Amino acid sequence: MQFRGHRDRDANELMYHDFLRRHDVLQKEYEKKVNDLSKKELLLKEKDENLQKLANAEKGMKLKELTNKSIENKRKIKMQAVKIKVLTTQLNMCEARVAAYENELEKTKMKSFLY
Secondary structure, rough: OOHHHHHHHHHHHHHHHHHHHHHHHHHHHHHHHHHHHHHHHHHEEEEHHHHHHHHHHHHHHHHHHHHHHHHHHHHHHHHHHHHHHHHHHHHHHHHHHHHHHHHHHHHHHHHHHHH
């Protein structure tokens, strides 16, 4: 009987050592997975930060583009306002000439009726 107990004890020790070995292997795999996960989380965080920076830069570029367009539109409006003033002045001068010609025509008609 003693021999059988010794065999059971050896079997238990083998099972225990096998359990410890598997536990160590699983523990190492777990630690590796945790480290990999931490690295991936860090990479994701960096990518998120880069995306945010890119989005902000894009907003800044759009704002800059809109500002430049606004400045260009204001310049065009000023140029058009100047052209309108020039055309208005020319129109006024033409109207004044027409009025002067009409006055002259009236005077000429009056003179021709008088003679």
